[in-house]
Amino acid sequence: MRFTFHCLLICLLARTLSPAYAQVTPADTLVRHSLVRHSLVRDTLARDTVPEIRPNYKLLRGIFAAQSAVYLGTIYGLSKSWYKNPLTKFTIEDDSREWLQMDKMGHLYTSYQIARHTAALYRKTGISKRQMLVYGAISGVIFQTPIEILDGFSPDYGFSPGDMIANLAGSALYLGQVALWDEVRIQPKFSFHYTSLAQVRPQLLGSTWSERWLKDYNGQTYWFSASPKSFFKGSNWPAWLCFSVGYGIQNMVSAERDKSIEMGYRPYRQYYLSLDIDLTKIKTRSKFVKTLGFLVNSLKIPAPALQFSSKGIDFKPFYF
Numbered sequence: 001m002r003f004t005f006h007c008l009l010i011c012l013l014a015r016t017l018s019p020a021y022a023q024v025t026p027a028d029t030l031v032r033h034s035l036v037r038h039s040l041v042r043d044t045l046a047r048d049t050v051p052e053i054r055p056n057y058k059l060l061r062g063i064f065a066a067q068s069a070v071y072l073g074t075i076y077g078l079s080k081s082w083y084k085n086p087l088t089k090f091t092i093e094d095d096s097r098e099w100l101q102m103d104k105m106g107h108l109y110t111s112y113q114i115a116r117h118t119a120a121l122y123r124k125t126g127i128s129k130r131q132m133l134v135y136g137a138i139s140g141v142i143f144q145t146p147i148e149i150l151d152g153f154s155p156d157y158g159f160s161p162g163d164m165i166a167n168l169a170g171s172a173l174y175l176g177q178v179a180l181w182d183e184v185r186i187q188p189k190f191s192f193h194y195t196s197l198a199q200v201r202p203q204l205l206g207s208t209w210s211e212r213w214l215k216d217y218n219g220q221t222y223w224f225s226a227s228p229k230s231f232f233k234g235s236n237w238p239a240w241l242c243f244s245v246g247y248g249i250q251n252m253v254s255a256e257r258d259k260s261i262e263m264g265y266r267p268y269r270q271y272y273l274s275l276d277i278d279l280t281k282i283k284t285r286s287k288f289v290k291t292l293g294f295l296v297n298s299l300k301i302p303a304p305a306l307q308f309s310s311k312g313i314d315f316k317p318f319y320f
Contacts, residue, residue: 055126063121067139075146083154093151093158098255100269102217104166105247107144109188109222111170113298115140116184119174120294133175140171185230189223189244189276189300191320200253200263221248221319223300225276240281244300246272250309274305274319 096104119136123129144167152159170188177184192213198205206212212219225244229237251265260267279293302320306313 057125060122060125060127063125067118067121071143074143075150078147078150083150083156085155087150087153088155090152091158093160094162095158095160095255096162097257099217099252100249100257100267102220102222102247102249102252104162105222106220107163107166108170108173109190111140111144111167112174112188113170114143115171115174129178133178137171137175140174141167181230183230186224186226187242187278187297189225189298191221191223191246191300191302193219193320195219197251197253204255205253218248218250218252221246221270221272221300223247223272223274223276225278225300227278227281240278242276242278244272244274244276244303246270246274246300246305248272268310271308272305272316272319273308274300275303277301 115136117136118139119132122135123132127135145164148159148164148167151157151163173186173188174184177186194209194212195216195218197218198207198212198216204215205218206215223244223246225242227237227239227242229235229239229241248270249267250270251267252260253263253265254260257267279297280290282289282293284290284293300320302318305316305319307316307319
């Protein structure tokens, strides 16, 4: 089954990869580097780049092969370690009310980040912006879809339509912004802090520090950051300074709200308003700093925040 979806990814990319046998000369390489370097200025969806030379298909195949290896390795590892019981018949499980939808935010965030990172990786090959975006969006969905299918055959989980919708939404959020504005203006981000609730149910919320950041939804916050400069181009607002809106939960010691209440806890939602920094907008000539900023920009920086919940408004002087 996992190979079926891998073959689907190959079919989706086959048309563009088909001319890959063309040879690229050193002179072509110099021109390509120049094209990629200036593509941020002139490469738009309205006027998509038409490569003056053939893209670097050798690099494209290498990236695709490496991505496929990681993809298959992840699926194989999950099939051996995550799914303890033998797979059975396919079932559908509506878990849309679990964890107050925090797990769905995680699916959206993950799909978006896969699309963003994959698109940036493919751009280095010299392909057009449309191709780059399509590859990124496809990767965001394809990478997670087999996991959802495996869940469907697992007696412990079941296929979740809510998870699948969140996966699609994450890729659409990336692709849609670039299609609409020719840039990313609203960026999903993540932050985490440790809570004492994991000690209540360590098997569910994590028994070690490394497990808690993934399993304890009470400590997770998902953000959407945007700079006013992106929407008001003529303003003097710094392009790197963003407002950020966050969402989190508290007192969920079970996936179901009612069970958490039975255990003596009162779950509630939390909303945040904070400041953030877009590290990709900080001007620098260092390629290392640019790459580091791109990668770290997936995370929300610690900053003062206002917290809104059913308990009222609270000020957090340093929230992460």
